[in-house]
Amino acid sequence: MVTVADTELDGRCPTGDIASRWEQRKRDLKLVAPHNKRKSTIIVVGTGLAGGSAAASLAEMGYNVLSFCIQDSPRRAHSIAAQGGINAAKNYPNDGDSVWRLFYDTVKGGEWRARESNVYRLAQVSTSIIDQCAAQGVPFAREYGGSLANRSFGGAQVSRTFYCAGQTGQQLLLGAYQAMMRQVDAGRIKTFVRREMLDLVVINGVARGIVTRDLVTGKFETFAGDAVVLCTGGYGNAYYLSTNAKTCNVTANWRCYKRGAYFANPCYTQIHPTCIPVSGDHQSKLTLMSESLRNDGRVWVPKTKDDTRSPDQIPEIERDYYLERRYPSYGNLAPRDVSSRAAKERCDEGYGVGPSKKSVYLDFSEAIKRDGEDVVREKYGNLFHMYERITAENPYKVPMRIYPAIHYTMGGLWVDYHLQSSVPGLYVLGEANFSDHGANRLGASALMQGLADGYFVLPYTIGDHLATSKLPKVTTDAPEFGEALTAAKSRVQAILNVNGTQSAEHFHRALGHIMWDNVGMARNEKGLMKAIQEIRELREDFWKNVKVLGTGESFNQNLEHAGRVADFLEFSELLAYDALYRDESCGGHFREEHQTAEGECDRNDDKFCHVAAWEYQGVGNDSVLHKEQLNFEYCHLGTRSYK
Amino acid sequence: MNHSTSKTLNLTLKIWRQAGPDQSGALKTYTLTNISTDMSFLEMLDVLNEQLIANGEEPVAFDHDCREGICGTCGVMINGQAHGPESATTTCQLHMRKFNDGDTILIEPWRAKAFPVVRDLVVDRSAFDRIIQSGGYVSVNTGGAPDANAIPVPGHMQKDAMAAAACIGCGACVASCKNASAMLFVSAKVTHMANLPQGQAERSKRVLSMVATMDAEQFGNCSNTAECEAACPAGIKLSNIAQMNREYMKALLFSCE
Amino acid sequence: METGSARPKAGLIDWIGLRWFFLLLSSSIGQKFVMGVTGLLLCGFLVAHLAGNLLLFAGAKWFNDYAHKLHEQWEFLIIAETGLFILFLAHIYLAFSTSFGNAKAREEQYAVKQTKISGRVIGANTWMFASGAVVLGFVLLHLADLRLGADGINLRGFKYTDDAFGNTLMVLKNPISRAVYVIGSIVLGIHLSHGFASAFQSLGLNHPKYMPLIKIVGKVFAVVIAVGFASIALFAPEIWRGYVPVSH
Known part of the structure; x- marks a missing residue:
């Protein structure tokens, strides 16, 4: 029997017209004067899109930032692996997009399990993210004349996704990393690499520091600050095989949970439909193939169970294009959770293909016939190359085999509208929090959320905490x-x-x-x-x-x-x-x-x-x-x- | 036949073991049996480590993270080649089907004065961070950016910038260079920025400062041998170095920096 | 991490306004630039030198006329030879200083090292210092043979006269000298086969349109220089076997 707390949680969301909520809240937030910013120290754990952008922005504002990462360099956080793109309600293609539509799509895509106020704010600041990143020198794809290019992605009916070839996450992360390194040079950020956060220090109910272990020397260290910002990603590796990097883990979040931060909706996990299937017991991780492949690839399985014929021996009439059959208006572009479940359903029923019978075909033969191999190569060459390296199969000749894999976790530490957890002074950003995606995340929205949190939300809200809570000075001697x-x-x-x-x-x-x-x-x-x-x-x-x-x-x-x-x-x-x-x-x-x-x-x-x-x-x-x-x-x- | 046929290999491994930065190291020989050709190179090392733990020997330390070729964390010398025999491939994306039954595989860490060994196959590449720190950015604060379409970037310039920006910072260029030179890494960032309108304001200062840091970090000089280009998993071209040379001389002789 | 790394403190060198010159000779790219510029200028000298020496095939009159005309313009010669000397000196100094720096950049060597460039066997580029050293030795010998010395005796003890044609043949008639000159010419060609195109790369004079051409020109240039000089050493003494030197 679940024990339920008496009082309801207050997300501190503004009320009133949704379009002016964030403006109104920004008006009400207390500010920290420049000379006091210089005296404040903020601990930022993690250097992915959320942590990198937060550390850089806070330092630019004048705070002293201590930045920690588990990797050997801040540039290697797993945000770097995001391939497809980042959404923003710019409406450059003039196809009817707007802040409202991005907001609506995100709430609906998350199956009405996210906060309206948060999602609307996310859609609002999305446009500033693109401006900021372009100014940093992020080489977004451009039309020949020089304006930004967009593509449609992950089940959206408008083209609102900005991208850098197939390496959008890499380029955005390097932008944030470079902004961080600029502040390192200016003396406003101190970086601590190869450090693992092992505990949160809470003094009088307020987060005031962390305990880390230096992974090179094994030395334990303590750091005190005026606030702690946790940007430590998701927990997909609980499933062992996932598309997460090997060091992705739940430890920092879990230790904060044990110190009083609430963990929200941990059961919301995202299974990505287009991953390379497991090939044996030795497998250490799963590799994602960008969702953009579904723009041109057609997903199918044989119509007869346990069909062992090779795909080219199966005539068109005996193929079941089950996504097109079940979802005629979205077809192969149905959202991630829907597509993943449909693949599992077919395989569970015995229609799966491949040695383990746990995969489905993603077939480009029609696209190759229609546009020619060169066009397909131009669009997806790097992905096809990666597929061939891993499987030794040539996707230009035989259909790819794909199967769903754990990819992203929508759940995370609970935060209010200010991104503050239930422990005052502990802020949680990016995938580590539970906030904006509800029960399912749409494609190209994770990069948007991480950067929104770090560049445009936290820098405003953290000042309010520092200005209003009258924090006494603490040192690590406490x-x-x-x-x-x-x-x-x-x-x-x-x-x-x-x-x-x-x-x-x-x-x-x-x-x-x-x-x-x-x-x-x-x-x-x-x-x-x-x-x-x-x-x-x-x-x-x-x-x-x-x-x-x-x-x-x-x-x-x-x-x-x-x-x-x-x-x-x-x-x-x-x-x-x-x-x-x-x-x-x-x-x-x-x-x-x-x-x-x-x-x-x-x-x-x-x-x-x-x-x-x-x-x-x-x-x-x-x-x-x-x-x-x-x-x-x-x-x-x-x-x-x-x- | 549409599915790869999986075979198994028996291998002899010679791996550099070094307990710490100040200790001396040596090559140690191990044998592995029944390695599936479908395994990645790092999964083969995982198997070795499980075997070592079972035998009470400390596992081999090696850097790795995303295992999909983009984070730049992994990287070892395999039979004297950075990231092994396959071109445009990181160590984590190299698969055992590239090897034959009975092969002896020699595995060493990246070697350079600027990349001291931390343990076994793990090296310290923080010199790369310090190079970026000295100028590999556009000085723009959060919040003050104009609309992203306000400054057009012609498609070909964007493509050139993107090609250079694709560097993953793994260090294979340094490892494969006979001079342990970091020119390819540094030039990738210099040309990425120099090819974009956003990078113009700091164009001269950036290249002077980044090259000065590169030299101070004790990387070697460039001999134009192109080994770096061949070892680069991200396809960074040698022409970036030529452009950096040009950028540097222009900045040194004609700019006010 | 340290802040403000690699930013030099202002010193005397800034006061006299020579920071740029200091960096030209001490920074990695500056050094490569000077290496490339001096290398290309020396290539220019090679062209002139080969053109002059090919007159050996034309006969004693042609060659001696050329030599006398050249020596008459002593003002030009002093400037040219001083210039050449500085070029050589800078080129050699940088060869030593970069090689020394490069060796320091990797103290512990790999047990095995293989190229990843398909088709590469042993590249000229890996032997630039060695081939350069051989060329240097050859140049010194060549100077000792035909340029240095006093009172009609060169540094190797040969008697020489005003007959430049005869002097040259006399040196090349010696089978050991001849072999050295042929080998020197070939090693020079090897040095150039990488050096020529490499200089363009170091100077940043690369362009996707022209780079393939530069590489081809580099190889052709190396072959022409090597074959040109080697052919003189090999064939000139044979062609003019019956030549009687003019003696004083």
Whole structure:
């Protein structure tokens, strides 16, 4: 039985006309004078799009910024891997886009599980992001005459996506990184690379610092500041196999959760439909093929079960273009969650192809026939090359095989309209928070959100906290730092002390199996209960049998990994628990008990039109639920149909 | 036949092991059996590490992150070639089908004075950050930007800038150069910015400052051997270095910087 | 990370306004630029020198007329030879200083190193310092043979006269000298085969339209210079076997 808190969570959203809410709030926010900014220190953890842009902007404003990243350089955060593009309501193509339409598409795409105020603000600032990035020298694609080019992406009916070849995330991240490095040179940012945040320090209920471990020397360090900004990404690696980078983890978020930050909607996970399928037990990660491929590729499976013929031997009449069949108006461009479930449905029914029968064809033969191989090469050459490198199959000759994979997590630490978590002074940005995508994220919206948070939201809202909370000066000598430091150290030591027989990798893979099988694309009560039980058992086994060699006082990648797996083993239980609690289907969260006759999501707005934010009560104890009711005054609750 | 046939390999690995920056290192030999040709090179190292842990030996440290060829974290010398034998490919995207049964594979870290070894195959590439820090940006504060379409960028200029900006900062250029020169890396950023209208204001200052930092970091000079271009997984062209040379001399002799 | 890295403090050099000159000779790109400029100017000298020396095939009168006319213009010669000396000196100094810096940039060597350029065997580019050193040795020998010395005796002990044609043949008749001159010419060609196009790259004189042409011209130039000089050493003494030197 879920324990529900008495009071409802307040997201501090402005009221009134939605178009003027952000303006009005900006008017009301208190400012910090320049000489006081110089005296304030802000800790920014993570250097992806959210962290990089926040660190750069805060430093430009005059704050002292301490920037931490787990990689060997701020330029390597996983935002760099985003391929497709970034949305903005510029309406350059004159095709009827507007702030309103981007807002509407995002709320609908997220299946009415995001805050209207947040999403509207996101759509409003989206245009400034493009201006800012272009000014930084981000080489966005251009028309021959020099104006910006747009493409349609991820199920949008307008062309609002800006892109840099197939490397949009890379270019935007390098823009933010370079802005950061400029501030490093100016002495306003101090960077700390190869550092892992292991705890949050809370003093008198306010976030005032962090504990980190230097991954090269193994040294534990503490840092004090006036606010902590967490930009540490999503938790997709709870599934072991995902499109996330290997170091993506939930540790920083989880430690903040344990210090009182609520975790919201962890069950909202996004499965991306166009990934290269798993090829064997050795696989360490899954590779995404940009969604843009679906603009020209046609998805199909054979019409007969267990068809072992090679694709060129299957005549047109015996092919089932199931997306075009089920969703005639969107066809192969149906949103990610819809396409992913449709692929799973076909494979579960026995129509899948490939050695494992767990993939579907993405066929370019028609596009090649229509436009010629050169045109297809021009558009997708780098993706085809990557596919061939990984699979040794030539996609110009045989259809690609694809299968869905865990890609993005919409859930995250709960934040209010100011991006402040339930711990005052702790701000959470980007994928690490739960805010703007509801139950499903649309393509090209993650880059938009990360940069909106860092460039255009946090710089305003953090000042209000600093100006109004009259923070006393603290140093790392405060007893709270000592306590957090000891806790972090003893946890690392505890892992080293187990001295068992199985590697951390073994436990991570085992967790991934549990999660993918029971908390994956389709979930049901029985499976979720089973998963919770199995996760608990695996966690116990981990603390008895994990084997980590070497010491804590050196560069020890295995030890780092074990620590992250330990946190995933705690967090995954909450993810499954939240999925069990949310007894409805919406977006990336599909409960088999709640589907329409056609197999689509069946939402329950009466019972679940709220954010589920969980409060920590100790490992193994059920978390307390805080509800934040979601009201839709502008974008009325409706059915998400792509037929 | 539409599916690749997977085979297995037995391999001998010779890997550089070095406990820390100040310790001396040596090549150590390991054997691996039944490695699937569908594995990536790093997955093969994962298998080795699992085997080492089972045997009570500390696993081999190597840098890696995205494993899809874009973050620039991975990179080792494989049989004396940066990122291994395949062109335009990072170590993480190299697959074992490029090797034969019975092969001996020699794996060493990037070697350069400016890239000290941290442990085993991991090196410290922070010199690259310091080079960018000294000028690899446009000085524009958040908030003050004009409409993105206010300054047109002709398509061909954008394409040139994009081609240079594609650098992933992995360091293969330095590793493969007989002089451990960072010219390809630095020139990619210099030309990316020099080819865009947004980069004009700081054009001279940027190249002078970035080259000065590059020299101070003790990278070697360029001998125009083009080994960097051949090793680059991101397809950065040697012509960027020529453009940087031109930019530098113009700035040195004719600008006010 | 440090702030404000690699920004030099203002000093005397800025006061006298020579920072640019200092950087020209000390920065990596400045050095390559000077290397390239001096290299190309020396290429110009090679063209003039080869053109003059090819007169050896035309006969004693042609060659001696040319030599006498050249030597009559002593003002020009002093300037030209001083210029050449400075070019050589700068080129050689930079060869040493960059090679020394380059060696320092990688202290621990790879156990194995292979090229990733398909089709490359041993590139001329990897041997620039070595080929340059051989050319330097050859040039010094050549000067000792035909330029330096006093009182009618060159530095290698040969007696020489006003008959430049005869002097040259006398040197080339010696089989060891002849072999050295042929080898020197070929190594010079190897040096040029990379150096010529490379200089354009170092000077930033590259262009997608013209680069292929520059590379071809570079190779052709190297072959012409090498074959030109080597052919003189090989064939001139044979053609003029019966020549009787003019003695005083």
